[in-house]
Amino acid sequence: DTAVSQTPKYLVTQMGNDKSIKCEQNLGHDTMYWYKQDSKKFLKIMFSYNNKELIINETVPNRFSPKSPDKAHLNLHINSLELGDSAVYFCASSHGRTVATGELFFGEGSRLTVL
Amino acid sequence: AQSVAQPEDQVNVAEGNPLTVKCTYSVSGNPYLFWYVQYPNRGLQFLLKYITGDNLVKGSYGFEAEFNKSQTSFHLKKPSALVSDSALYFCAVRVMGGATNKLIFGTGTLLAVQP
Numbered sequence: 001d002t003a004v005s006q007t008p009k010y011l012v013t014q015m016g017n018d019k020s021i022k023c024e025q026n027l028g029h030d031t032m033y034w035y036k037q038d039s040k041k042f043l044k045i046m047f048s049y050n051n052k053e054l055i056i057n058e059t060v061p062n063r064f065s066p067k068s069p070d071k072a073h074l075n076l077h078i079n080s081l082e083l084g085d086s087a088v089y090f091c092a093s094s095h096g097r098t099v100a101t102g103e104l105f106f107g108e109g110s111r112l113t114v115l
Numbered sequence: 116a117q118s119v120a121q122p123e124d125q126v127n128v129a130e131g132n133p134l135t136v137k138c139t140y141s142v143s144g145n146p147y148l149f150w151y152v153q154y155p156n157r158g159l160q161f162l163l164k165y166i167t168g169d170n171l172v173k174g175s176y177g178f179e180a181e182f183n184k185s186q187t188s189f190h191l192k193k194p195s196a197l198v199s200d201s202a203l204y205f206c207a208v209r210v211m212g213g214a215t216n217k218l219i220f221g222t223g224t225l226l227a228v229q230p
Contacts, residue, residue: 004158041203043159043220056217090158104151104218108156
């Protein structure tokens with residue numbers, strides 16, 4: 001069983017479209033995250049949810065809207081896609097509200113290409 | 116500003132030789148430091164962490180890291196490199212922020228082990 005699974009793995013779309021990426025974890029963790037990895041492999045946190053509550057919201061355009069229907073799921077919806085949104089988006093999860101233990105479990109990533 | 120730096124974009128080493136991947140940090144208070152590895156087209160995997168205690172921390176796959184407070188460094192090491200160690204390595208630091216914390220990642224270092 002995959003611990004943190006994301007769908008789709010690849011997504012190619014046109015500028016201006018709206019798309020969603022889904023994430024599910026079966027580890028029983030309380031906290032889930034979205035990270036963006038750009039073409040230079042730089043990894044930046046976008047959002048974090050703890051038990052469906054938004055706890056981290058970095059300076060991300062409001063075209064990006066996370067949704068957590070329950071603590072095992074965290075989806076990312078992106079409106080009006082732009083070329084600069086092309087990246088690999090990683091979902092991750094961890095136990096507890098803080099990252100005191102530091103061990104994040106990552107999904108395999110969703111590569112978004114905006115044409 | 117709290118941050119973590121990886122000064123080398125790439126490290127090349129021959130199989131069987133010792134390897135070091137460098138990381139320096141800048142945080143207020145006691146640092147919580149981590150190393151993650153990313154294999155091609157995969158998510159990040161936790162390798163090891165330093166929170167407190169011995170300055171030499173042992174982790175997965177024979178890796179270890181040395182915490183040096185005076186030099187604000189947390190270099191990743193392995194006595195004998197394997198070709199299969201070739202991957203992208205990220206250093207990370209926990210950054211405190213109100214009721215929650217987050218992991219800030221370095222820019223990554225590509226380790227290339229030649230047979």
